[in-house]
Amino acid sequence: MDLLGELAILVLAAFVGFEVISKVPNTLHTPLMSGTNAIHGIVLLGAILVIGPAEGLLEDLLLVVAIAFGTINVVGGFLVTDRMLGMFKRKPEAGEE
Amino acid sequence: MSRADLISLLYIVAFALFIVGLRMLSGPRTAVRGNQVAATGMAIALVATLLDERIGDWGLIVAGVAIGTVIGVPSARSVKMTAMPQMVALFNGVGGGAVALISVVEYRDAGAELPADALIPILFAALIGSISFWGSNVAFAKLQELGVTKRRFRGLTVPNAVLAVVAVGLAVVLAAGMESEGLFWLMLLVAGVLGVTAVLPIGGADMPVVISTLNAFTGLSAAAAGIALDNTALIVAGMLVGASGSILTKQMAEAMNRSVASVFLGGMGAGAGALAAGDDDVDRTVRSTSAADVAIQLSYARLVVVVPGYGMAVAQAQRAVADLAGALEQRGVEVLYGIHPVAGRMPGHMNVLLAEADVPYEQLREMDDINGEFARTDVALVIGANDVTNPAARSVPDSPIYGMPILDVDKSGSVVVLKRSMASGFAGIDNPLFYGEKTALLFGDAKASVAEVLAEVNAL
Numbered sequence: 001m002d003l004l005g006e007l008a009i010l011v012l013a014a015f016v017g018f019e020v021i022s023k024v025p026n027t028l029h030t031p032l033m034s035g036t037n038a039i040h041g042i043v044l045l046g047a048i049l050v051i052g053p054a055e056g057l058l059e060d061l062l063l064v065v066a067i068a069f070g071t072i073n074v075v076g077g078f079l080v081t082d083r084m085l086g087m088f089k090r091k092p093e094a095g096e097e
Numbered sequence: 098m099s100r101a102d103l104i105s106l107l108y109i110v111a112f113a114l115f116i117v118g119l120r121m122l123s124g125p126r127t128a129v130r131g132n133q134v135a136a137t138g139m140a141i142a143l144v145a146t147l148l149d150e151r152i153g154d155w156g157l158i159v160a161g162v163a164i165g166t167v168i169g170v171p172s173a174r175s176v177k178m179t180a181m182p183q184m185v186a187l188f189n190g191v192g193g194g195a196v197a198l199i200s201v202v203e204y205r206d207a208g209a210e211l212p213a214d215a216l217i218p219i220l221f222a223a224l225i226g227s228i229s230f231w232g233s234n235v236a237f238a239k240l241q242e243l244g245v246t247k248r249r250f251r252g253l254t255v256p257n258a259v260l261a262v263v264a265v266g267l268a269v270v271l272a273a274g275m276e277s278e279g280l281f282w283l284m285l286l287v288a289g290v291l292g293v294t295a296v297l298p299i300g301g302a303d304m305p306v307v308i309s310t311l312n313a314f315t316g317l318s319a320a321a322a323g324i325a326l327d328n329t330a331l332i333v334a335g336m337l338v339g340a341s342g343s344i345l346t347k348q349m350a351e352a353m354n355r356s357v358a359s360v361f362l363g364g365m366g367a368g369a370g371a372l373a374a375g376d377d378d379v380d381r382t383v384r385s386t387s388a389a390d391v392a393i394q395l396s397y398a399r400l401v402v403v404v405p406g407y408g409m410a411v412a413q414a415q416r417a418v419a420d421l422a423g424a425l426e427q428r429g430v431e432v433l434y435g436i437h438p439v440a441g442r443m444p445g446h447m448n449v450l451l452a453e454a455d456v457p458y459e460q461l462r463e464m465d466d467i468n469g470e471f472a473r474t475d476v477a478l479v480i481g482a483n484d485v486t487n488p489a490a491r492s493v494p495d496s497p498i499y500g501m502p503i504l505d506v507d508k509s510g511s512v513v514v515l516k517r518s519m520a521s522g523f524a525g526i527d528n529p530l531f532y533g534e535k536t537a538l539l540f541g542d543a544k545a546s547v548a549e550v551l552a553e554v555n556a557l
Contacts, residue, residue, distance in 0.1 A: 003214040006324050006332060013320070013333045017340025020116055021348075024123045025389040029349050033309050034185045035122045035132050036342050039115055040316045041139065041188075042334035043195045045146040046326055047161070050199055052153030059202045060154070064161040066198035069191035071165020072172075076188045078136040079173035081122075084181055085129045 031084040038077025044070025100148060107145035108330045114138030115334055119341055125393050126557060142330045183240035186233045186308045189315055193229025196222050196318040197285060203325060208276045211325075218324040220268040220284070225318035227285045229311045231292030236308050239296070250298040254362070260291040295361070303360045306350050310357065313342030383519065386537035388546065391478075391513050392553030395421075398475035400431045402467060404504055405447045406440045408481010408517065412543035418480060419454035421551045428554075434460055435467035435477075435504050437485035464504055474509035479530075481515060481543045487528045497526060512536040515546045 024032055047066035054063055098106075115138045121131025146152075169188075176184045200223035203211075211219065238246040267284035271277070299307055316338025323331025350357045395401055403422065409415060422432040434456065436447045448461060462470070471477065479486055482504075489496040490503045506512050512535050519531075530536055539546050 003324070006327070006329070009329055009332050010320060010324070010336050013336035014340045016116055017119075017337040017342075018344055020119045020337070021123055021341040021344045023389075024345065024348055025125060025387060025393060028123060028125060028128060028393075029309075029345065030181060030185070030305065031128060031132075032119075032122050033305070033312055033342070033345055033349075034181070034188075035135060036119065036316070036338045036345070037185055037189045037192070037312050038132075039119075039135055039139070039334050040192050040312070040319045040338040042142060042331055043192055043199065043315075043319045043322060045142060046199050046319070046322050046328060046331050047195055048146055048158055049149060049151060049326060049328060050202055051157055051161075052151050054154075054202050054206065059205060060157055062198045062202055064157050064164070066195040066202075067158060067161025068165040068168070069195035069198070071162045072169035073188050073192035073195065074139055074169075075166055076169035076173040076184070078132060078139070079170065080176065080181065080184055080188065081132045082129070083173070083176075085132060 031081055034077060034081040034084060038074055038081060041070055041074030041077055044074055046070075100150065104145045104148055105329070107141055107148075108333075111138040111142035111145070111330065112333045114141065115337055119337065125389075142334070146330065180241070182305055182308060183237045186236040186240065186304075186311070189308060189312045190230045190233030190237065193226040193233060193311070193315040193318060196226030196315065196322050197230060199322055200226065200325075201281065201285070204281050205278060208278070210276075213272070215325045217272050218321040220272055222318045222321040222325065223281070223285055224264055224268055224288045225314050225321070227288035228292040228295070229315045229318060231289040232296045232311050232314075233292075233308065235293050235296040236304050236311065239299075240304050246297065250294075253294050253298050257291060257295050260287055260294065264288045264291055299360060303355065306346060306355065306357060306360045309342060309346040309349055310361075313339050313346060316340075316342050383531050384537045386513065386539050388539065388549035389553045390537070391539055391550045392557060394476050394511065394513065395425055395430065395478065395550070396428055396554055396557050398425075398430055398510075400433070400470070400474050401425060401476045401478055402433050402435050402470060402474045402506070402509065404435045404437070404440075404477060404479045404482050404486060404506055405451070406437075406480065406482020406485060407446075408483075408515065408543045410446060410450055410481070412481065412545075414480065414542075414544035414547050415450040415454040415456075417544050417547040417551065419451065419456050421547050421554065422456070422460075424551055424554050432460060433462055433467065433470065435464065435470075435506070436461055437464050437482070437504050440482055440485050464502060468505050471505050471508040475511065477506040477509040477512045479506060479512060479514040480547065481517075483516075483528055484526065486530050487526065488530055489526065489528070493529075506530065507533060507535070510535070514538045515543050516540055517542060 047063055047070050051063040054060060114134050118131045118135030118138060121127035121134060200219045203219050235246060264284055264287040267280060271280055296307055316335045319335030320332050320339055323335055346357055350360060403418060425432050434451060440447045451461060484498060486504050486506045487498060488507050490498045490501040493499060507530055514531060514536060516538055531538060
């Protein structure tokens, strides 16, 4: 895709991002931060796309680390958010710190 | 339909799920599902990417994902609720690190031969990714109270400004066509040092705002990497996070009565700034809250103790309070009232008012009865009471009310104080309870505030 097309998508995504979060109750600030955090784990896809054409041991090594990092970001991010939001389910009985 | 079209289509589905998920994440009723919706979007985007013809080195991909899963899943599962913010910081940091690493490889492969519309985004992604990685790790260390990060760092404003200029300068030189891998690594290093020194001076209480800022940064760097790699998934998801993360950062700062600038500059310029007066002043900020937050806190509590005072009487809020208690009980929350003997302006003042509002008598507890209950109380809801909750009566021998028996609301899990303003109570004494870590204040007329909270509870 050409640069202008990409910039158009970028700007539109920015406006959607601004609008989609309206007034968030304080209690949800940390879970929401964590949820958005998991979404930028999308960089995992970037690392996966780049590792094919990459050459040499160093680049492969760097990208395996990048893929591992991205996976931690995605998987850990969504899991932790889910655990945080667990407190909004009905009546957890004991068993929490 | 070509394979490329299929990938684009799947990406579009993923974008829709990200946006819907984000929207749902910002409301208490829908948040859990919102997170699942966003995660589904991520899974779809991942599958779509794996369909790409350029994908190679499957073994390495599987290895990387396996390593990440083995590290990520157990840490996310085992982390304590109280340690969540630093966990988010770590997860954010590795995201930034991944962006920086991708940028390195892209630069090594093509270097200055890259067209400007790929080279500039890569330099940007590398800069921000590195700042985010190192800054997040420092934020983690500070929240975890590791080693030197506990110390107070001051006077870093000028060095930070210099580092920022150097890092951007290096990026400009590289963008201008000077091909040098060494210079690229140097730029990553300078940006990393900047990430460290920018976060180091900031106090632990402001750390959530810092993490949220770095979160938005990582989103931006992912979007930049997306432009360089011609990948719309990275552009859209990264920019969504960059934008929504910025809004969230602003809201978080506002909730703490701070501005984002004061968090970063206040920390950096603390040499003579607002924090210079010492720890006392830092502790003396109040946290204001909103009716929606109070409603969530109350609805998901097991035991709520209402502590009424003169403010409730003045506002004639007793009936609204009784209605709120009724709504909470319907949700299975136990509600008790803690009545201090001199709450209000006469003994028994509160009992009379609450009886008038048909509050069942057995819910009204005398001070000696209720004080033992605060330890298992999730939320103490203080409505227009002040001096009778003032912990100074226990702990500050100089205080005029020292020795007066009080309701030990500060022993409960959290405290919500409904209050008209920051004016002190009848006795004219400042109340340390209001500055406590567990305390949040909801300002406004007691009756109006209670009615708002009730409306929010009913809307949940």
